[in-house]
Amino acid sequence: MGESRTALVTGSAGFIGYFTCRRLLADGFAVIGIDSLSDYYDPELKRRRQAGLLQNAGFTAINEAIETPGLLADLFAQHQPDIVIHLAAQAGVRYSIDNPRTYLESNLVGTFELLEAARTHPPQHMLLASTSSAYGANTEMPYRETMKADHQMSFYAATKKATEAMAHSYAHLFELPVTMFRFFTVYGPWGRPDMALFKFTRAMLEGEPIDVYNHGDMMRDFTYVEDLVEAIRRLVDTAPERPQSPEDIAEGDSLSPVAPWRVVNIGNSQPVQLGEMIAAIEDALGIEAKRNLMPMQPGDVPATWADAQLLHSLTGYVPKTDIREGVQRFVEWYRDYYRV
Structure with missing residues (x-):
């Protein structure tokens, strides 16, 4: 195994997707990257990330929406991926208040299409992105997966949270090994312009106030x-x-x-005050x-x-x-x- 495995990464031109693909390519994987290059934020940033990945001969880009009926089924049939890392999602808490349907289509329908494709052509391991926001109103800290x-x-x-439950049912019914990972406020170079670090840096350089x-x-x-990404890479195996x-x-x-399914936190375990x-x-x-x-929003x-x-x-x-x-x-x- 090891060097000749194929990984399918959804959301490959996204912030986390870009770094994940880069790491898999460096480790010798053939990587099929799917991304719709949506205009939720500057598509040029996504195109630049994708252009960087395309410099590696092991990377294949497919610019389509994952919720497109049959798209993922065809890709699974064609490429028979060993590993699937599902990062494509409509992100952002605030945007979901004004545009909930995009979340329904990308996050729920898109994940359904992925699970259906995997049912027909089972990979060795599927890793699906969840979020620390799934903990919701819990006030006991730190958050534990149990x-x-x-x-x-x-x-x-x-x-x-719904995608966690959907994936669990498929893991149970079809013996699909699934790891859900809950991210905690990811930041760094090539980051998302809708995140605080990006917005604050831009505003401060332009002499504008920041919204705190x-x-x-x-x-x-x-x-x-x-x-x-290091954590994701280790969880792959x-x-x-x-x-x-x-x-x-x-x-x-x-x-x-009752299933080959677990959820894993990936966080720094060091909460930081916004002021810091x-x-x-x-x-x-x-x-x-x-x-x-x-x-508060x-x-x-x-x-x-x-x-x-x-x-x-683990x-x-x-x-x-x-x-x-x-x-x-980042700066x-x-x-x-x-x-x-």
Whole structure:
């Protein structure tokens, strides 16, 4: 195995997708990347990421929406992927309030098409992106995978929690090994323009005030993108197996008692105050931010904090990039990309 495996990555021109494909290509995988290059944010950024991937002969780009009926079924039949990493989704909490149908189509219908394709041509392991937002109204921190997660606070989070349940049913019925991973506020070079780090950096360079929600009383478990990808890469080779009995499930493991399915947090395990992130940008730019203090936004949560013990027990790895180091790398990329 190893060097000749084929991976299918959805959302391959996205922020996380780009770094994931890059890593798989470096490890010798043939990578089929699917991305609709949607205009939710600047498609030029997606095209530039994709152009970088296309410089590798092992990468194939398909610019289509995953919810297109039959598209994924045809790709699975043609390429018989060994590994599937499902990152394509309509992202963003705020956008889901105004445009819920796009979340229904991309996140639910798109994931359904993927699961149906996998049912006919089963891969060795499917890894599907979920979100820390799935923990919803939980106030006990840090978040552990074995906690109940029933009270999602945005339609975005609700669709991602629904995909976990959908994937579980397919894992149970068709013996498809599935790992769901819940991301915690991913950031870094090539990041998304709708995320706070990008918006704050742009505003500060343009001399504009930054919108600081909940008057800055927010904590996020900021996770550097290459740490996230390292975790994903290690999880690729850690496919869950259906337990013989519930007694076989280790304490703290989210492994299903009835399916080869588990959910894994990928986070830095170090919640950071929003003010600390802003200070890191100020230091990296040499500019003091003008703050526009705002109330909490609908659907948002005041804090996230990952317990990453399960990730560590499965892979021996936990993310560890410090917020100041990660922000510095982002700012260097931003200045270079936009020539500012």
